[in-house]
C-alpha cells in the first residue's frame with residue numbers, strides 16, 4: 289500500500305516537473321495526492337485539508353522567488369511544512385523538583401507501563417537519577433506485577449500497595465516514601481482510561497491535584513487513527529499535559545496521529561517508543577517523523593535523482 | 595468539539611430541497627467515513643456504489659439515501675458475515691475446538707480471551723486456557739487472574755517458556771480432560787518482525803500434531819482505535835497464520851473502528867466479536883447492522 293502511495297506521489301511530483309511554474313491548475317493533482325497520502329497515514333481529515341490548503345498557498349506564493357523546479361519546490365514546501373507542524377527544537381522534561389514527580393496517562397494498552405519503566409531506566413542511567421516507580425493502576429489484572437517485573441529488570445524499586453484501591457492515596461504515600469528514603473524522582477504509572485469515562489477522568493484529575501507533578505506525559509499508540517484528535521484533546525483539556533509519548537514506532541505505521549495531535553493540542557512530542565525492551569526509547573525527531581508520515585525520505589531522494 | 599448530530603440528520607439537511615444526491619452530500623459522507631477510519635479506498639468504493647444506485651433509482655429522497663447507505667456498507671461486510679456467527683454456539687466439529695488469539699501489542703488479546711472464556715462457560719462449555727504469552731512482563735499472571743475470575747482451568751509453564759510447548763501441553767491436557775473449547779493466548783507482536791511472526795507459525799503448526807486441524811479458529815484482535823495500519827496487520831498475520839476471524843476491541847470509546855470494513859472485505863475474514871469494555875461481560879457477537887449504525891451515531 290505504502291509503496292504505491294510513494295510511487296503515485298512521485299509521479300504527481302514528476303508531472304509538475306515539465307511546467308515552468310506552479311499554477312492553480314497544474315498543482316491540483318499533486319495536492320490531491322498529498323491529501324490522499326496524509327489520510328492513508330491517518331492524519332486527521334480536517335488537518336489534512338488545512339494542510340493541503342496551506343501548501344497550495346505557499347506553493348503559488350513562492351514561485352517567483354526561487355530557482356527550484358516546480359516539482360522540487362513542491363517537495364520542499366510539503367516537507368518543510370510538515371516538519372514545522374511537527375515542532376522545532378526538542379523539549380526536555382522537567383525533572384528539577386526533589387523529588388521530581390512525573391505522571392503518566394493514556395488510553396488502555398497504549399504503552400504506559402512499559403514507558404514508565406523505560407523512562408526510569410533512561411533517567412537512572414543517563415541522568416544519574418534515583419527513581420521510584422509507582423504502581424497506580426489498581427484495575428488491570430496483574431498491572432502491579434507487570435511494573436514489578438520491569439522494575440526488577442532495570443534495578444529500580446517499585447512502590448505498590450495491593451490492599452489499597454485508591455490511586456490518589458497510593459501516589460501520595462509513594463511520594464512520602466520517596467522523600468523519606470531519598471528518591472529524587474517519582475514516576476507514577478496509571479490505569480488506561482477512555483476519555484469518555486467520566487469517573488476515570490475525574491480520578492486522574494484528582495491524582496494530578498494531589499501530587500502536583502512537574503511533568504505529565506500523555507502516552508499514545510502511533511497506530512492510532514482518526515480518533516487521536518478527540519482523545520488527545522480531551523486528555524489535554526482535563527490534565528493540561530506537558531508532552532506526548534508516541535509508542536510502537538518500531539512497527540510500520542506512518543504515524544499520522546503524531547501530526548494530528550501536535551496540531552490539535554500544541555504540545556511537544558518528547559519521546560518515542562521503539563520496542564518492548566527497556567532500552568527501546570528515543571527522543572523525538574520532528575523532521576524524521578515528517579519524513580515518515582509521507583514517506584518523504586524516499587520521495588525527496590527520488591525527486592533529487594530525477 | 596465534535597457534533598453529536600447523526601450522519602443521517604446531517605445528510606437529511608444536505609439532502610433537503612434537493613432532488614438528487616449532489617457533491618455536497620457526497621463530501622459530507624466522505625468526511626464522516628474517513629473520520630471513522632474507513633480509509634480512502636473503502637470510502638471511495640462506498641461512494642461509487644451510492645452514485646451508481648442513485649443513477650439507477652433516479653430520484654432519491656432522504657429516507658432512501660439512508661437506507662441505501664446502510665445497505666451498501668453492510669454489503670461490504672455481508673459476504674463474510676453470513677449470519678452463522680450471530681450466537682455463541684460453536685461450529686459442529688470434534689471437540690476440543692481450538693482458538694488461537696493473535697495480534698499486535700496491547701490490542702486486547704488477553705482480555706478478549708477472558709471474556710470469551712466467560713461466554714463459552716456461560717453457555718455450558720468446558721473451557722481451558724493456554725498461557726503461551728511467556729514474554730510480556732506478567733502476562734502469565736494476567737491470564738491466571740482471568741482464569742480465576744471466570745473459573746476455568748489454565749495451563750502454563752511460567753514466564754520464558756517455549757510458547758509452542760505451552761500450546762502443545764494445553765491441547766494434550768484438553769484432549770485428555772474432555773474440554774470443549776481451548777483458547778491460546780499469544781504474546782503481542784508487531785507484524786513487521788519476521789522472527790516473531792515465524793514463531794507464531796510454529797506455535798500454530800505444533801497444535802495440529804495434537805488435534806488434527808487445530809487451531810480451528812485463528813482470531814486476529816484489532817484495536818478499534820487503530821487506523822489504516824490495520825490493513826498491514828491483517829495481511830501479515832494472515833500470511834503467518836491463516837487468520838479466519840476478527841475481533842475488534844475498545845469500541846466503548848469514541849473510535850468507530852471503521853477500518854474493519856475494508857479489512858474484512860479485502861481479506862474475506864468475518865468479524866466475529868466486538869469488545870466494549872474491560873469487564874468480563876463486555877464482549878458481544880458482532881452485529882453488522884448495529885455496527886453500521888454506530889458509524890453514524
Ligand SMILES: Nc1nc2c(ncn2[C@@H]2O[C@H](COP(=O)(O)OP(=O)(O)OP(=O)(O)O)[C@@H](O)[C@H]2O)c(=O)[nH]1
Nearest residue numbers: 396397398399400401402480536561562563699700
Ligand atoms: N513493539 C513495541 N511494543 C510496545 C512498545 N511500548 C509498549 N509496547 C507493548 O505494548 C503492550 C502494551 O504495553 P503496556 O505498557 O502494558 O501498556 P499500558 O498503556 O500500560 O496498558 P494498560 O495499563 O492496560 O492501559 C505490551 O505488549 C508492551 O510490551 C513499543 O514501543 N514497541
Ligand SMILES: Nc1nc2c(ncn2[C@@H]2O[C@H](COP(=O)(O)OP(=O)(O)OP(=O)(O)O)[C@@H](O)[C@H]2O)c(=O)[nH]1
Nearest residue numbers: 396397699700701702703704705782844869870871
Ligand atoms: N475500554 C476497553 N478496554 C479494553 C478492551 N479490551 C481490552 N481493553 C484494555 O486494553 C488493555 C490491554 O489489554 P490486553 O488484553 O492486556 O491486551 P493484549 O493484546 O493482551 O496486550 P499484550 O499481550 O501486551 O500484547 C487493558 O487495559 C484492557 O483492560 C475493550 O473492549 N474496551
Ligand SMILES: [Mg+2]
Nearest residue numbers: 400401425431
Ligand atoms: Mg499499564
Ligand SMILES: [Mg+2]
Nearest residue numbers: 703704727733
Ligand atoms: Mg496479552
